Amino acid sequence: MTPVTVRVPAKVNLQLGVGPLRDDGYHDLVNVFHAVSLFDEVTALPADEPVVTVEAAPDAQVAIEDVPVDGDNLALRAARLLAERLGVEPNVELRIRKAIPVAGGMAGGSADAAGALLACARLWKADRILPALPELAAEIGSDVPFALLGDTAIGLGRGERLTPVETSGTFHWVFATADGGLSTPAVYGECDRLREAQGEDVPWPRPSEALMKALAAGDAHALGAALTNDLQPAAVMLRPSLRRxxxxxxxxxxxxxxVSGSGPTTAFLAASPEHAADLAAALGQTGVARQVVRADGPVPGATVV
Ligand code: ATP
Structure with a gap:
């Protein structure tokens, strides 16, 4: 069996609308996902037992020491779930090469899970399972189906019920990563706390029409004006340096x-590739970021390379 390598993108949320807290502890979301050209790679190889290794991609300053290499690793969980569904032994070595910040609000762990699903399906020659991968992905986490799909999509429910969104052209982004991650549940918890303190009714989130128009027209300035993230006040409260x-x-x-998703990565939109290069260089000089990374979107989801 030859090794299979899958490349899988990070995401930024162009709109993250968070509804009222539900009885089951989750929130209804309107989540406009946008896949950007910052990729992890997951390679699946035959092995005697399930094992995962993690390394940083060249030039990527990612905290790989914070990624579990036991059964908690999302890629390994994905491989085990797929093996169980196929009725095969989960004997695979997964080599993860990370460029997506860890606990950075760019869904790196979800990306690795999606990459592992596709890589293992191919390694185990189980193409018949490919149509079922989105459903398996949703069992692992609500951001995992989008990492398979890529491009731009609205996620409803907990974010996992996806509808592709029409876009034109390419958008140019600059991401500023931060030292240390933010826990997604902690950011949601802080969002609930802030809302309760304000005492106002939380409106039901709706997809932004201005955002959809900007995406369809490929209008970067209109897109920049339409970006929203209901988790941003909570992320900034937990990490005040994000304001600066x-x-x-x-x-x-x-x-x-x-703020990208639950943070602490921040996302900046530029008007052109040249503007993105200038913005990235200027941001890098200020020292406000751990690392400044340029990426374009939208890009396809998990892809065998
Ligand atoms: P999201 O944007 O979906 O909220 P995130 O980008 O903030 O996610 P991740 O990088 O996905 O965060 O990781 C969150 C936690 O998941 C990490 O702190 C780590 O302990 C755990 N984890 C498990 N598997 C992985 C993996 N393959 N890569 C990164 N983190 C992983």
């Missing part, structure tokens, strides 16, 4: 700026 990072990006000319 966002302000700095705007002062340096970003046409849109927001």
């Amino acid at each position: 990072t966002l302000d700095t990006g705007r002062e340096l000319g970003a046409i849109g700026a927001l």
Whole structure:
């Protein structure tokens, strides 16, 4: 059996609308996912037992020491789930090469899980299972189906019920990563706490029409104005330095700026590739970021390379 390598993108949320807290502890979301050209690679090889190794991609400053290499690793969990569904032994070595920040709000763990599903399905010559991968992905986590699909999509429910969104052209992004991650449940918890303290009714989230129009038209300036993230106040409360990072990006000319998902990565939209290069260089010099990374979107989801 020859090894199979899958490349899988990070995401940024162009809209993250968080509804009221449900009785089951989750929130209804309107989640506009956008896949960007910052990729992890997952290679699946035959092995005597399930094993996972993690390394940083060249030039990527990612905290691989924070990624579990036991049964908690999302890629390994994905491989085990697929093996169980296929009735085969989960004997695979997964080699993860990470460029997506860890616990950075860019769904790196979900990306690795999606990559492992596709790589193992191919390694085990189980093409018949490919149509069922989105459903398996949703069992692992609500961001995993989008990592398979890629491009731009609205996720409803907990984010896992996906509908592709029409877009034109390419958008140019600059991401500022931060030292240390933010726990997604902690950020949701802080969001609930802030809302309760404000005492206002939480409106039901709806997809933003301005955002959909900007995406369809390929209008970066309109997109920049339409970016929203209901988790941003909570992420900034838990990590006050993000306020300065966002302000700095705007002062340096970003046409849109927001916290990516639950943070602490921040995302800045540029008007052109040249503008993105200038913005990235200027942001890098300020020292507000651990690392400044450029990426374009949308890009396809998990792909065998
Ligand atoms: P999201 O944007 O979906 O909220 P995130 O980007 O903030 O996620 P991840 O990088 O997906 O966060 O990781 C969150 C936690 O998941 C990590 O702290 C780590 O303990 C655990 N984890 C398990 N498997 C992986 C993996 N393959 N890569 C990264 N983290 C993993």
